[in-house]
Each structure stands twice: as C-alpha cells, then as structure tokens.
Amino acid sequence: MTSDDTRVSAEAAETAGTGGTDEAPTVEAAEDLRADVDQTTGTDEAEALDPETSVWRGPTAWVIPALVAVLGAVALWGGLTIEAPPNATRPGPGAFPGTVGVLLLVTAVCMTVVNLRNRNTGDGTSTLGWFESRPVLLVLAGLVVHVALLEFVGWLLAGALLFWIVAYAFGARAYLRDAIVALSMSAAVQVGFSLGLGLSLPGGFLEMVL
C-alpha cells in the first residue's frame, strides 16, 4: 500500500464513522455520473435476450435435445456393457450410469415435446439471431493452436499467441501493442509461476536456444 492509499482509506473511514458531513465529493461524483448515464442506456437492449427464459425455435431448437439424447444413449449403453469384476457386490458399476442414461433419454423426450408444442408459436425464426460465430471460431482456433503448439514452442510463445488471437477475436486491432501486451502477460505468468509456485511451464525451443 502506498502512502497515498492509506490517506484515502483513513479519510473514508472517518467519513463513514462520523456519518459524513462533507458534501463536496458526492456532488462531484453526481456530475460525473450524470455525464456517463447517457452512454449506458444501451444495456437495456441486451437484457431483452436472456437465454434462460427464451423459448427454443427454429432448427437450432434441436441442438440441446439431441445432445442430451446422445449422452443418454452413451450412458445407457455403457451401463449395460460395463464388465463388473466377478466379486463385485450388486448393484454393480453399471447400475447408476444406466439409470442416468434412461433419465437423460426421458429428459430429451420432454424437451422434444416442449419443442413440438412451441413449433407453431412465434414467427418461425430462430431466437439465436444474436449468435456471432466468427469470434467464437477465432477463439476456438486460438485454443486449438495453443494446445497443438504448447509443448513445441513453449509457454511463452504459445501463451502470447493465444492471448493475441483472443484479443483479436474480441476486436483488438492495435496489432503491435496487442503483441507487446500478450508477450508481457505470458512472460509474467511464466516468471510468476516458476518463481512463486515452483511450477515449471514448458520452455519449448527457446529453452534450448537460451
């Protein structure tokens, strides 16, 4: 803590303790706030699309039911085929996966019923109009590249590349500055982890060169 910070906290404690008779800072704050309010009104639109309460429509409505059904089938199949060691007590290792598999399939059926019932409501368009696949694919690509390169080029470069790609996906376009930030983040993590926690991250070919 710097001396500046301590001064601030002491002052705050004082105002809280005395019930705050000093009006000046709040007036200032109120003005700041008013100036900023105009910029934040846009958040109201974002609230309108809350996935947890929205109904699934269009072809994408079947993604989760299909996923649940596939998981259920795998769990049920596993439950029936797992070989229990001969001395195992009953219920064996397959009982629970089998039960959960059946329940998953039942849930998938319930979702299907809900989907069919909702099919004729709304205007038939998908409720996922907001979904932007480009940045998602970019982030995923960054992750795949990172996983593929990590043990060859080392944490420093692979981590920096991951940071840079994700930043790009989120709209950063100051390429050089982004690269510098990415490298310093990655380096800070590597140094912090090996010094502070004794954890070794892969050095990659840099380790051999240096």
Add this chain to the structure above:
Amino acid sequence: MDTLINLADGLAAALTPQNLMWAFLGVLLGTAVGVLPGMGSAMAVALLLPVTFRLDPTSAFILFAGVYYGGMFGGATTSILLNTPGQASSIATTYEGHKMALKGRAAQALGTAVIGSFVASVIGTLVVALFAPVMVSFALNFGPGEYFALTVFSFVAVAAVVSGSVVRGIASLLIGLAIGFVGIDGQSGAARFDFGSSSMLDGIDIVIVTVGLLALGEVLYIAARGKSAPNFAAIRTGRPWLGRKDLRRSWKPWLRGTAMGSAFGPIPGSGAEIPTFLSLGLERKLAERRERRTGEKSEFGQGAIEGVAGPESANNSSAAGTMVPLLGLGLPTSATAAIMLAAFQQYGLQPGPVLFERNADLVWTLLASLLIGSVLLLVINLPFAPLWAKLLKLPKPYLYAGITLFSVLAVYAINTSVTHLVMLLAIALLGLGMRTFGVPVAPALIGVVLGPIAETEFRRALAASSGDPSILVGSGISIGLYVLVLIAALVPLISLVRRRSAARRAEARETADRV
C-alpha cells in the same frame, strides 16, 4: 460457550501475517472477478483451485473464503453502477440500486451495500459457528442410506430452483452426473467410459469441468454475444459514505436481510437469489406501510436505499449460511460451495462430522477466516469501490484474452498434460452450448461433485443390507429427508412463479416511468 472459545482459538490461528495476506488477496481477487459481468465467485475459486494445491489447506481455505465474500460484493458494484448484475445473487440489487445511481446517489448505494455486506457477513459467520456443531451432532447418526437421501435432496432442490425451466435444470444436473461417471469406479474397480484413453481413467478433473463450464464457456459466450453483449461504458462514482439519514434508513434492512439470508443459506438449492428477492419484497411492503402510517414517502421505484441495503445483506449472509451444510454435512448448496468441497477432497479431507473431530482446528480457523474476510471486505471496498468500477474500463479484448490465458494455465497446471487441455476444450464447448440455449450450469457442477458421493453411498447402503432396498427408507431421518425432497421441489416452484410476477410488475413500472 465452547463455540466462542473455539472460534477465538481459530481466530488466533488465522491471524498470522501470512494468512492475513491470503485473506486480503482473496477479497481482492473475489471483488475483481465479481465486478466483471457474468463472472461470479464460483469462477474465481475454480481458477484459483490448481494454484492453491501448493498451499497448506488452511491458507487455501482462507483464500477461498475471501474470494467468496469479495465476489458477493463485487456483483453489487456493477448492479448499482451499470445495471448489469455480475451474478444471480445481485439481480435484486439492480432494481433500486441502479435507480439510486441514476439519481446521483451511487456513492450512498455502494456505501449501504458495503456496510450491509459487512454486518451480514459477521452475523452470518457467527450463526454458522453456532449451528455447524449442532448439525454435526445430528449428522453423526447418518448412515449411507441417510447420506444418499441427502444427496437426492440437494439434486432435486438445485435442479428445480436455479433455472427458469425445470426441464433444463434437470438436464443440466444429469449432464453433470454423466460427466462424473468417467473414470475408474471406486467401488468395484471397473473402468467406466474411458473410451480407451488412459488419462480418462482418472476421471475428468473437477478443475477442468469448472474452468471449462464457468470461465472458458463464458468467454466463448461473450464472444458469441458480440455487439449484443453488455457494454460497460465508463461510470464513475464518489467514495461510498452514508449520511445520518441514510444510516437511519439502512440499519433495519441490514438486519432483516441478514436474518433472511442466514435462514435460506443452509437450505440446499435455495441459493442466494431467493432471500435477496424476499428481502427486496419485504422492504418494499414495509416502506408502503410506513407511507400509510407516518406519511414518510416510499422511495421504491425511484431508488430506495432500503432496496439495496436489504438484498445486499441477504446475499452475504446466505453465502455464510452455505458453510453450515458444507462443513457440517459435506453437502454443497451452491456452485462455489461445490468447488470448495472439491478443494477439500483434493487435500484428502472429507467435510462432515468426521472433519470436525479430526481436523477441528482447521474448521475453526476457516470460520475465523470468514470473520477476517468480512473485515477486509469493509476495509478494501469502502475506500476503493470507485477503483473497482474502473476495472470495467480495461479494454474488453485484453480482459477476455487474460481470462482465456489463465483458464488454460489453470488446467495445464494440474498435471502438465496436453490431453487435459483437449478435455477442457470439449467441456468449454459444452459450456458455450449450455449458455447459448439457456441451460443453467450450476446444477451440472453440483452433479459432477455430488454424483460420485451419491453413487458410493447408495451402493454402500445396499451392500450393508445385502441388497435389501428398504434400508434406504429405514430411518426417520431418511424418510424426513424424502419428505423435504417433495417440499424442496414444490416451494421453490411457487416462489419462482411469485418472483417472476414480481419481476414483471417491476418491469411494468419501469416502462410506465419511461413513458
């Protein structure tokens, strides 16, 4: 009296400079993460989990306790300033809190939230210290059958409550249970769902599931939201402080909110949202009654300080309340608690009655550290709340790039294996899908953590009775728990309906105001 002596001993043990530093760091990190929209304390604890393996258990739990409390408060900051709650437990705060900010009273709203959180944390922790031992003596009578009933109870409660749709909640829980099956079966030693991969034999590590579903899943989801994602334009605020009038109006809601949070916290699945909404509703009713009786105008709808003080105390005391079943029974009632349970397990500790007997000093130190955490919460956040709001000015690309980097690091740090990173990718995709289609992720986390416990207890019970299923309902405790399962399934449904209609009313009022 014993309780207080034990707590004092715990306090003495926790008050080392080193532990204070961990608590400080925890509150700091928790608040920082809680401020970021969509990221709660569960994510902060998940990201920290692998790092803390190098610490001794006491320090790790002190860190977690700080994160938990800090996250609760961090969520309030964005609710008030930006109308974007960082997590479900701070939704109730947005209604009156943001209106206060719009009226230029952001500082007072933050002030009442900080002090309310502090009051609630201290009282909540004392309640935990008093009740956890009671719960333990009760739990000593538990056999496998009772434990199985208990897990069923929390499954039903969690799945029914957290989601807007019960079917989606149950689907999420089942997905979590299915993930929990991967690996060698602890009872019989049979390999399950390993798909021929040797690294799957150890099961899917809880860190992978939490980081994938919560952190990386969220990053992908925000990327998908693109322009429709909440835009946190810069908002500034003064230092939080309260005038005498605000204090006079705040202290009763603080205590009422605290009482509600403490009552609901230990109930599995009730989470922190229900008490916050109940508190908001209660304060509104009381303000209306006051208006009729004394003519003091109710400010609800225009930024009433009571509407911030109540819910903010309620969510912090319910955070403390979740420690009662976690420590006393080994039963997590929220996503964060589920991860903390996983952390206990990583240290080879099983929360519950046995923990109280064998590692009593650890338990009391943890409880004492909750007290320290709440003091630090006050110290850090009263002066620095405006700084937290500035965190939102960090360029969004760097923010999410940083979270991605730490997610990968957290998983790689578990056992330095690239295979686990591939699993992380798969789970993150699952998380993206669940978020996109509005399937809540918290039940899945509870399923992953509690599923194996449920299965083990079930099979142990049947093994003990040589296959006779009546052992499952063989005692008053388990029958009582199954009755509670029914209640747990029904009560939240009723309150969900009521909450929705309350939200609709609030919305209607909002639009009316705008016109």
